Amino acid sequence: MHSCSITIKGNPDDEAIACTEKQTYLLRQADVSNSMVIVDRNASRSNATEQGGDWVALSSLGSYFELQPTAPRIERLRALLLERPFRGLEHDAKLDDTHGLYTLEQLVASTQASRIETLQAVKEMSAFSINGTTSNEIERAFFP
Numbered sequence: 001m002h003s004c005s006i007t008i009k010g011n012p013d014d015e016a017i018a019c020t021e022k023q024t025y026l027l028r029q030a031d032v033s034n035s036m037v038i039v040d041r042n043a044s045r046s047n048a049t050e051q052g053g054d055w056v057a058l059s060s061l062g063s064y065f066e067l068q069p070t071a072p073r074i075e076r077l078r079a080l081l082l083e084r085p086f087r088g089l090e091h092d093a094k095l096d097d098t099h100g101l102y103t104l105e106q107l108v109a110s111t112q113a114s115r116i117e118t119l120q121a122v123k124e125m126s127a128f129s130i131n132g133t134t135s136n137e138i139e140r141a142f143f144p
Contacts, residue, residue, distance in 0.1 A: 009112045017112040018067055024113050025067035036061040072113030074121040080110060081127055104129070 008027060009017045016027040038059045080102060102110075104122075111118045 009109075014073075014112065017070070017073060019112075019114040022114050022116045024070055024072045024117055026070040028066055028068060029063050030066050031063045032061070036064075072111070072117035072121065074111055074113055074118070077107060077111040077113070077118060077121055078125065080107060081122075081125065 004020055007019050009019055018025045018027045037057050038061070039055045040058055041055055084101065104119075107122065108115050108118045111121070113121065
């Protein structure tokens with residue numbers, strides 16, 4: 001069985017974005033003009049009939065959430081990568097100062113886009129990694 005997870009991404013000032021591994025969705029709350037009532041048949045009540053019992057309202061809903069496919073929001077990714085542009089090996093060979101250095105997982109978590117779309121954006125930006133052989137080492141995507 002294949003499982004699918006959804007991650008909701010965004011800062012407090014952002015629109016909420018829901019992401020699967022491959023796709024990005026805008027998460028919107030939609031109001032309904034008529035309330036929806038969630039009901040259940042309650043056969044345990046004393047006045048229930050033998051033909052199925054009474055219906056009991058469990059909850060009512062005046063709104064619901066909908067997912068709308070949207071383009072990945074990669075502006076934050078670009079801003080993170082521009083914090084420390086690559087200036088050449090003579091300047092960036094020592095990575096003692098970690099400001100502007102991010103692991104790939106940090107970039108994925110900070111970008112309002114699915115993992116696949118974020119990786120594609122990093123590739124399209126001609127970014128690359130230094131010391132990125134393991135997840136414990138600092139991995140950095142630099143602009144050439």
